Amino acid sequence: xxxxxxxxxxxxxxxxxxxxxxxxxxxxxxxxxxxxxxxxxxxxxxxxxxxxxxxxxxxxxxxxxxxxxxxxxxxxxxxxxxxxxxxxxxxxxxxxxxxxxxxxxxxxxxxxxxxxxxxxxxxxxxxxxxxxxxxxxxxxxxxxxxxxxxxxxxxxxxxxxxxxxxxxxxxxxxxxxxxxxxxxxxxxxxxxxxxxxxxxxxxxxxxxxxxxxxxxxxxxxxxxxxxxxxxxxxxxxxxxxxxxxxxxxxxxxxxxxxxxxxxxxxxxxxxxxxxxxxxxxxxxxxxxxxxxxxxxxxxxxxxxxxxxxxxxxxxxxxxxxxxxxxxxxxxxxxxxxxxxxxxxxxxxxxxxxxxxxxxxxxxxxxxxxxxxxxxxxxxxxxxxxxxxxxxxxxxxxxxxxxxxxxxxxxxxxxxxxxxxxxxxxxxxxxxxxxxxxxxxxxxxxxxxxxxxxxxxxxxxxxxxxxxxxxxxxxxxxxxxxxxxxxxxxxxxxxxxxxxxxxxxxxxxxxxxxxxxxxxxxxxxxx
Amino acid sequence: xxxxxxxxxxxxxxxxxxxxxxxxxxxxxxxxxxxxxxxxxxxxxxxxxxxxxxxxxxxxxxxxxxxxxxxxxxxxxxxxxxxxxxxxxxxxxxxxxxxxxxxxxxxxxxxxxxxxxxxxxxxxxxxxxxxx
Numbered sequence: 034x035x036x037x038x039x040x041x042x043x044x045x046x047x048x049x050x051x052x053x054x055x056x057x058x059x060x061x062x063x064x065x066x067x068x069x070x071x072x073x074x075x076x077x078x079x080x081x082x083x084x085x086x087x088x089x090x091x092x093x094x095x096x097x098x099x100x101x102x103x104x105x106x107x108x109x110x111x112x113x114x115x116x117x118x119x120x121x122x123x124x125x126x127x128x129x130x131x132x133x134x135x136x137x138x139x140x141x142x143x144x145x146x147x148x149x150x151x152x153x154x155x156x157x158x159x160x161x162x163x164x165x166x167x168x169x170x171x172x173x174x175x176x177x178x179x180x181x182x183x184x185x186x187x188x189x190x191x192x193x194x195x196x197x198x199x200x201x202x203x204x205x206x207x208x209x210x211x212x213x214x215x216x217x218x219x220x221x222x223x224x225x226x227x228x229x230x231x232x233x234x235x236x237x238x239x240x241x242x243x244x245x246x247x248x249x250x251x252x253x254x255x256x257x258x259x260x261x262x263x264x265x266x267x268x269x270x271x272x273x274x275x276x277x278x279x280x281x282x283x284x285x286x287x288x289x290x291x292x293x294x295x296x297x298x299x300x301x302x303x304x305x306x307x308x309x310x311x312x313x314x315x316x317x318x319x320x321x322x323x324x325x326x327x328x329x330x331x332x333x334x335x336x337x338x339x340x341x342x343x344x345x346x347x348x349x350x351x352x353x354x355x356x357x358x359x360x361x362x363x364x365x366x367x368x369x370x371x372x373x374x375x376x377x378x379x380x381x382x383x384x385x386x387x388x389x390x391x392x393x394x395x396x397x398x399x400x401x402x403x404x405x406x407x408x409x410x411x412x413x414x415x416x417x418x419x420x421x422x423x424x425x426x427x428x429x430x431x432x433x434x435x436x437x438x439x440x441x442x443x444x445x446x447x448x449x450x451x452x453x454x455x456x457x458x459x460x461x462x463x464x465x466x467x468x469x470x471x472x473x474x475x476x477x478x479x480x481x482x483x484x485x486x487x488x489x490x491x492x493x494x495x496x497x498x499x500x501x502x503x504x505x506x507x508x509x510x511x512x513x514x515x516x517x518x519x520x521x522x523x524x525x526x527x528x529x530x531x532x533x534x535x536x537x538x539x540x541x542x543x544x545x546x547x548x549x550x551x552x553x554x555x556x557x558x559x
Numbered sequence: 560x561x562x563x564x565x566x567x568x569x570x571x572x573x574x575x576x577x578x579x580x581x582x583x584x585x586x587x588x589x590x591x592x593x594x595x596x597x598x599x600x601x602x603x604x605x606x607x608x609x610x611x612x613x614x615x616x617x618x619x620x621x622x623x624x625x626x627x628x629x630x631x632x633x634x635x636x637x638x639x640x641x642x643x644x645x646x647x648x649x650x651x652x653x654x655x656x657x658x659x660x661x662x663x664x665x666x667x668x669x670x671x672x673x674x675x676x677x678x679x680x681x682x683x684x685x686x687x688x689x690x691x
Contacts, residue, residue, distance in 0.1 A: 183665060299674075459667060462676040467664035474674040 035209045037081065038220040038241055045247045047217070049075035050557060052237065052251035054222050054266070056080075057114020058539055059525035059546040060257035061200045061208070062159060066550035068211040072557035075249060076208070077220040077239060080111025082201065087242055091221070091433045092262075094440035098424065099489055101444050107493045108259055112218060113201030115259070115493075116539075121195035122324075123160055123540040124167050125153045129331050129341060130417070130534035136338040137449070139288065139420035140532050143503040143512035152544035152551075159543050161195045161203075163319030175316040175323055182464045185332040190343060192537070194315065194322035220247070223435050225254070225270035225278055225522070233521045234278075240435055253553065257525040257546075260289070260495025264426045264528060265440045267499065267509075279499070279516040284509050286426040289442065290418045290497035290533040293450055294490045298458045298479060299412040301346065303471040306410045313346040314402035328535065333460055340453040342416035343535045344461045348407030355385025356392045356405040412473060414457045415492065417535050419449040426498050444491070451486055455479040494538050496527040514549045525549055613688055620685035622672050630686055639683045656680065 051067065053060045056078035064076045080088040088111060094104035101107070109117045126146065133141030157165045171191040172179045179189055208214045217239075224238040237249040256263050264286035268277035277285055303309040315322040326345035334341060350357070358381040365372040372378055382389055385406075392403035418424075424445040428438035455475075462473035478484040502508025505517035510529050516522040525546050527538040534541075624631050642659060645651035663669060663678035670682045677685075 459669065459676070463664040463667055463669055466676060466678070467661055473676050475671065475676060477674060480671055480674065 034214070035205065035216040035218065037218045038239065038247065039218075039243060039245060041245070041247070043245050043247070046236075047075055047239075047247060047249045049073045049215070049249070049251045051075070051253045051255065051553065052077065052249050053255045053257055053525075054237070055114065055257035055259070055262070055526075056112045056201065056216065056218075057257060057259060057526070058116050058200050059542050060255070061113070061204050062156075062543050062546035063255060063257065063525060063550045063553075064208055064214050064216070065204050066547060067554070067557070068207060068214060070213065070554055070557040072213060072553070074214045075251065076214065076216045077222060077237070077249065078112045078216060078218050079221045081218045082112050082205075084109070084111055084117070087434065088219075091435065091437075092440075093433070094261075094442060095429055095431075096442050096444070098443035098445050101442060101491060102493060104261065104440060104442060108261065108495070111201075112205065112216070113199045116198060116200040119539065121160060121162075121198050121539075122537040123157075123162055123193050123195060124191070124536035125149075125165075125544075126534040126536060126541055127328070127341065129334060130532055134334070137340060137419060137532070139422075139507070141502075142531050143501060143508075149541070149544050149548065152547040153540065155547050156540050156543035159547075160540060161198050161321075162193045162540075163321045163323075166319075167191050167193070171323065172325060175318050175325065177312060177316070177325060180464075180468055180470060182327070182468065185330055186460050186464060187327040187333065187344075188330050190326050190328040192324045192326065194324060196321070221435055222249075222266060223269075223437055224272065225256075225266060227270070227273045227278055227519065229273060231273045231278060231519065233519060242434055251521075253521045253523065255523045255525055255549070256499075259526055260498050260528040261426055261440055261442065263524055263526060264498040265428065265437070268426075268428050269437050279509055279519050279522065281518060282506050282509075284422075284500065284507075286498050287422045287424070288420045288497040288500050288531070289424045289426055289444060289495070290420065290530065291444060291491035292415045292494050292533060292535060292537075293418055293446060293454070293486075294413070294415045294492055295454055295476075295486070296347075296413050296488065296490070297349070297411045297476060298344070298414050298454065299462060299473040299475045301410040301412055301465070301471040301473055303410060307404065309346055309410055309471060310348055310404055310407070311401070314404065316402075327461065329457060329460065333456075337456040337460070339456040340417040340419055340449060341535050342414055342453055342457040344412055344414040344457050347411055347413050348404070349409045349411055350405035350407040353381060354405050355382040355389045356403055358382050358385075359389050359393070360403060410471070412458065412461060414454060414461075415535055416450070416453050416457060417533055419447045419453075420497060420500075420532060421445055421447050446486070446489065451478075454486070492537070494527065494533065496530040496533045496538055499524050499528040500531040501529045502531060513552050514545065523549060523553075616685040616688040619672050619677070619682065620687070620689035623670060623682040623686050624689060626670070630683065631690060636683075636687065636690065639680070642680075656684070 050072040051074045053076045067074050092105040092110050109115050128146045131142040131145050154165050169189045172189045219241050220239045222237050223240050226235050228235050234254045239247045267279050267285045270278040313325050315324050326343050328343045358378040362372045362378050388406045395401045396403050425443050427441045429441035431439045458475050458479050465471045499509035501510050510524050514523045527542050643655045659680035660678040668679045670677050
């Protein structure tokens with residue numbers, strides 16, 4: 034059932050076998066997996082079924098490090114979590130991403146790709162994706178010519194882009210119908226109260242924005258609020274241990290990871306720029322869109338002593354141009370939504386009619402992906418971030434409407450991150466030139482050892498802040514996602530990633546959630 | 560004033576460098592004669608006339624030599640020329656250049672001229688047009 038905490042009396046205590054904090058993809062996946070088990074499950078969601086300004090404002094915080102997205106924009110706080118606005122770009126981490134690499138400080142998961150692989154395959158279905166296929170064979174399926182790049186350097190890669198999938202809309206009805214699942218909306222956890230020795234969670238204190246209070250007791254608790262909110266709640270739950278729950282080693286909130294993106298690493302010159310760009314546009318196949326790209330091979334990472342990375346080909350097309358405005362408008366209309374800033378979009382389309390016309394022909398008559406008019410072909414890259422204890426989520430001075438300290442994010446990169454970008458650019462440029470596909474002019478900052486990285490950007494991927502390690506001195510959670518030293522508290526979501534690889538995290542979040550559910554199920558077998 | 564390396568210039572440099580590769584022995588001879596203060600040779604004049612445009616490869620070559628002056632040493636130039644199997648055959652030279660370029664890119668033996676990524680062999684050929 035799905036209920037609203039605001040409709041219940043004040044001061045009530047709610048009991049469950051398993052309490053899940055957070056109704057995003059991780060929380061919903063775990064709850065769904067427990068349907069039909071003997072466990073009574075209570076899922077607490079801060080928001081309601083729709084976006085609410087005052088709830089979203091609880092996410093506001095300060096960026097004190099590298100420029101980053103506003104913290105109340107980069108995530109969503111209502112049932113479904115950030116699947117309410119995600120793009121469903123998916124891919125699995127690679128084998129090397131799980132390994133300890135001597136040249137990547139703090140690298141290594143306590144689990145391997147082999148451990149996660151069966152869960153990735155199940156997650157693939159949950160995220161409404163196509164076959165579990167992300168490499169060369171996928172390029173062949175897409176009808177793409179695979180350039181003969183040196184496989185010791187770069188390998189074909191694909192990002193599958195599933196349909197817009199709001200987990201609350203897709204899976205909320207199943208939770209609502211399940212006898213052993215209870216979803217409580219507008220139930221904000223304001224404190225995780227541990228026992229006096231901080232070795233287990235005794236109860237949760239919950240509140241509505243209107244001031245209604247309650248408590249939750251459970252045998253097991255799962256924190257599933259995302260890569261920024263998970264550490265925030267642990268740090269703020271400092272009634273017993275001054276540094277916060279599960280934070281005896283001062284690791285909670287540290288190692289904040291993103292996927293540093295460089296939109297423009299190099300200018301590319303090709304005999305046929307349009308053909309080059311076309312090779313990297315989305316292909317609809319197997320029920321999903323597929324975006325081709327390249328990734329660094331293991332040997333290249335080992336030889337260059339760099340992080341994992343991806344690169345692809347794009348253009349410098351005007352993001353404000355008519356074709357992009359028309360596409361956004363069309364996508365909104367298809368979903369039954371009236372576009373935002375309609376007047377501006379219509380104006381942009383009207384003032385760019387020739388390009389809109391060409392691309393409408395390309396899309397609707399030829400069945401090809403539109404390519405807005407561009408001046409230059411460019412190489413972009415996204416890469417793994419080096420784990421860095423100084424890149425961190427902290428509690429700030431200000432408090433939110435519930436009295437919890439607002440979050441402060443200090444996102445930092447290291448020299449290894451910049452070196453990785455330069456390595457990716459050099460490898461890609463050399464391979465493109467070797468095969469006569471294109472010549473590359475690298476951006477100055479990549480070649481200047483002292484040059485600063487301009488326009489550094491993230492991808493709204495918040496990871497690493499309650500990292501996984503079997504060594505309690507190196508991680509907040511152990512391999513089964515249980516918090517070290519706290520026997521009934523688990524963490525789900527990207528905050529447990531010790532390293533982030535290069536792919537969008539949600540498929541891994543869902544896979545880990547499935548694995549955690551499998552870990553818990555035997556205790557509640559029906 | 561610093562000359563901006565444009566795409567046209569880069570491509571022209573590549574073509575010119577290939578042409579230069581047709582007569583590397585004479586280029587070296589000329590280099591040696593200039594180093595010794597001798598006058599420009601008839602061979603050098605004929606070679607220069609074979610280029611439709613020497614500006615581009617020379618600009619690339621100058622930049623390369625500025626970044627690595629040791630590349631102008633006769634020993635390095637000779638070592639480079641020794642990598643060609645048959646200096647007298649245009650076809651063999653083309654094949655050798657393709658081989659050298661492939662090798663350079665494979666092992667990341669690359670140079671950056673105004674940000675453009677060149678195989679070292681390409682840059683060395685351009686440097687020869689300066690040393691001519």
